[in-house]
Amino acid sequence: MSASITQSSSFQLIMDLFKNAKQNSILLLNTQGIILALNPAFTKHFGYTEKDIIGKRFNVLFTPEDQRKGLPEKEIERVLATNQSNDNNYLVDKSNTATWVSGESLLIQIPKEGSFILKVVENIHVQKAAEISFKVLNNFNENVLATIRDAVIVLDEKMNVIKANDAFLKLAGKEGSVFPDLNFMEFLKQYDPGNKLTMGLQQAIKLQSAFSNKEIEIETLPGNKKVFEVTCTPLINSRNNRFLLIIHDITISKEMEKEREDTLGFVTHELRNPLTNLILSNELMTEAIKENDLSQIESILARFERSVQRMNKMISGLSESTKIHSGIFELETSRFNFGNMIKEAIEVTETLNPSFRIIVNGDTDFSVVADRYRLIQVITNYLSNAIKYSVENKEVTLEISRNHDSVTVAVNDKGIGISKESLPYIFERFFRVKKTRKIEGIGLGLYLCKQIIHAHEGDVWVESEENKGTTFYFSIPLQTGFIVADNQIKT
Ligand code: ATP
Ligand code: MG
Numbered sequence: 001m002s003a004s005i006t007q008s009s010s011f012q013l014i015m016d017l018f019k020n021a022k023q024n025s026i027l028l029l030n031t032q033g034i035i036l037a038l039n040p041a042f043t044k045h046f047g048y049t050e051k052d053i054i055g056k057r058f059n060v061l062f063t064p065e066d067q068r069k070g071l072p073e074k075e076i077e078r079v080l081a082t083n084q085s086n087d088n089n090y091l092v093d094k095s096n097t098a099t100w101v102s103g104e105s106l107l108i109q110i111p112k113e114g115s116f117i118l119k120v121v122e123n124i125h126v127q128k129a130a131e132i133s134f135k136v137l138n139n140f141n142e143n144v145l146a147t148i149r150d151a152v153i154v155l156d157e158k159m160n161v162i163k164a165n166d167a168f169l170k171l172a173g174k175e176g177s178v179f180p181d182l183n184f185m186e187f188l189k190q191y192d193p194g195n196k197l198t199m200g201l202q203q204a205i206k207l208q209s210a211f212s213n214k215e216i217e218i219e220t221l222p223g224n225k226k227v228f229e230v231t232c233t234p235l236i237n238s239r240n241n242r243f244l245l246i247i248h249d250i251t252i253s254k255e256m257e258k259e260r261e262d263t264l265g266f267v268t269h270e271l272r273n274p275l276t277n278l279i280l281s282n283e284l285m286t287e288a289i290k291e292n293d294l295s296q297i298e299s300i301l302a303r304f305e306r307s308v309q310r311m312n313k314m315i316s317g318l319s320e321s322t323k324i325h326s327g328i329f330e331l332e333t334s335r336f337n338f339g340n341m342i343k344e345a346i347e348v349t350e351t352l353n354p355s356f357r358i359i360v361n362g363d364t365d366f367s368v369v370a371d372r373y374r375l376i377q378v379i380t381n382y383l384s385n386a387i388k389y390s391v392e393n394k395e396v397t398l399e400i401s402r403n404h405d406s407v408t409v410a411v412n413d414k415g416i417g418i419s420k421e422s423l424p425y426i427f428e429r430f431f432r433v434k435k436t437r438k439i440e441g442i443g444l445g446l447y448l449c450k451q452i453i454h455a456h457e458g459d460v461w462v463e464s465e466e467n468k469g470t471t472f473y474f475s476i477p478l479q480t481g482f483i484v485a486d487n488q489i490k491t
Contacts, residue, residue: 029117033058033076047094063090083107100128151247159184191218208234226251274307317444324451331371339364345379353387362400374452381445382411382472390415408475417466
């Protein structure tokens, strides 16, 4: 087979046809892949003239990478074996730019001349670019969907979930599963007792309308309820009726809202008493001064002082709890002797309650790395409660036990005890057992203890029996290296 073109009549016919083609770029190759001819459309689309590539192997039109992969040779092999070959790949044009093309190669037999390959090339770069950018966009959308925290789903008009992101799969407890066969109405049943959301959705589907801000409570983990806000938007451009649902977690803002209400309620309710007392004391004092009755003034002043102290305690407790609640609370850890710390907490409590006896049991001669000041705060809170809610019994026991990775402190009293119903709420902010409301207190002590111990990655708990007594516990971990020999301690 020759690399030159002879001018037989049938060959001339093909050349004429091929030169007149305006849209399709055509090459004529011999069976070894040498370029014998190209049409004007090829020059127009890819820049090469006859001078540039005639007599060269058509390999020059492939990218170096495709050449390395042997794509030109494979194409020739295929055409020779099957008379035809289709390929989509890059064609390197004269300006060395790779353009995505779709090519069809045909084996043609010309009497007397032999076999040739006719390669018709179509420039599909624009389609390909559109396809690639569509893919990129799609990937981008998928990535956005996968990373956002909101659960996003697409429903059909029967409320079947036809698309869902990871956040939704997690919410539905189907994390990591192959795409679940899930009907949203079925999923909703257990969380929508009044059918409010279900009806809203049915209405939106029927009327092709949108809604937002519908709230729903979902138990994401046993005992852990979260509040979500659901927004529904019909997907206007979809051929079938599709609806986009965004399920946004608003638990934290709900909690903050509740906290604001609680705080406001607390402030108005609890501060009113001492404030009324102050106003009253003031009036009494004015009257006593007017009447020159100095004997009264001392007791009025004492009352005044008590009210001021109570208000002061409330305000500092409130500010402390707000600080802790909003996360502006950092532990200041140091290494100290546990026993010395306990001693200090007991001294503080005993000074304020001289008639009580605090007994310590257990070995306290070890050291920990923790926030010393905060632990004293926890222990004095436990002790002052034990004393405050003991009435008759004047003895409180403090027991320290330790294992290889944690220390537990238990404060036991033989006081009024706590009812079973109240126990679950005892560490909640502002919670006070009804029958103790006459005793001074604001219901923040235990809440602060819990937050401090949690910040130490420890735990708090309580055991109690009404009229028998109560034991409050906390434990904090002693991670490796936290316990050191006592001769290394300076305190
Ligand atoms: P304060 O914030 O001033 O400490 P408080 O003592 O009322 O006020 P907490 O220490 O948080 O608040 O205790 C909450 C409630 O738990 C108390 O009001 C009381 O009803 C109950 N309680 C706490 N400790 C005991 C105890 N040792 N025995 C019986 N009841 C207790
Ligand atoms: Mg208390």
